[in-house]
Amino acid sequence: MLGSLARWLRFAGFDTRYLPGCADAVLAGLARAEGRWLLTRDRDLAAKAGPRVLLLRSRGVDALVGELRARLDLRADPARFLSRCPGCNGELAEAPRAAVATRVPPYVAVHAERFRECPECGRVYWPGSHVGRITRRLGELFLSPTVL
Numbered sequence: 776m777l778g779s780l781a782r783w784l785r786f787a788g789f790d791t792r793y794l795p796g797c798a799d800a801v802l803a804g805l806a807r808a809e810g811r812w813l814l815t816r817d818r819d820l821a822a823k824a825g826p827r828v829l830l831l832r833s834r835g836v837d838a839l840v841g842e843l844r845a846r847l848d849l850r851a852d853p854a855r856f857l858s859r860c861p862g863c864n865g866e867l868a869e870a871p872r873a874a875v876a877t878r879v880p881p882y883v884a885v886h887a888e889r890f891r892e893c894p895e896c897g898r899v900y901w902p903g904s905h906v907g908r909i910t911r912r913l914g915e916l917f918l919s920p921t922v923l
Contacts, residue, residue, distance in 0.1 A: 777793070777814060777815070777816065777831070777839070778793060778795065779836050780814070780836055780839045780840070781793035782861045783836055783840065783912075783913075783916060785859045785860065785861045785864055786856065786857060786859075786861055786909060786913055787851045787855070787856060787913050787916070787917050788851065788852060788854075788855025788856055788857075788858045788859055789849075789851070789855075789859075790859070790864065791859075791864055792805065792809070792811065792864065793864070799817075799819065799820045799823055799824075800823070802820065802824070803820070803823050803824040803825060803828075806824060806825070806827060806828070807824075807825050807827070810827075811827065812827050812828070812829055812847065813825075813827060813828045813829070814828075814829050814831055814843070815828065815829070815830060815831065816830070816831050816832075818830065829843075829846060829847065831843075836916070837916065840916045840917065844917070849917075850917075851913070851917035851918065853913075853914070853918065856909075856910055856913050857900075857906065857909065857910070860893035860895060860896060860898055860900075862893070862896060862898060863893060863895045863896040863898075864895070865893040865894055865895030865896060866893075866894070867891040867892065867893055867900060868891060868892055868893075868894055869889065869890070869891055870890040870891060870892035870899065871890070872884065872887075872890060874890075874892070875890045875892060875899045878897075878899050879899055879901065883901055883903075887901035887902065887903075888901075888902060889901065889902065
């Protein structure tokens with residue numbers, strides 16, 4: 776339900792658990808145990824989850840981020856942009872070329888300036904043309920004035 780939002784929160788550097796298909800009681804218990812906000816559009820889950828739950832009303836990433844910024848005073852730090860794995864939420868770590876060269880396309884292995892690896896899932900990231908687009912989008916979502 777909120778998978779795209781989770782991905783963009785991770786791109787922005789927020790520690791974001793996303794567990795599709797997880798039972799409501801488990802989600803609520805994890806959120807409480809880890810001191811997290813539970814974000815949902817499910818009224819039944821919101822009713823069971825406890826005090827740190829936010830029942831989201833918006834649809835679409837732009838509107839959802841705007842709602843979070845307004846309701847939770849959510850603030851992104853541009854220095855944290857692209858610091859987490861968008862797939863699993865692991866914190867990315869610098870990786871030497873030699874350690875990842877066989878796991879990226881040959882052209883990238885030779886020409887990319889730097890590499891980062893997710894210690895959780897093993898994915899490798901490098902600065903391609905998409906980084907500029909993602910960073911601009913993050914600025915639009917998280918750094919521009921909010922309008923609800």
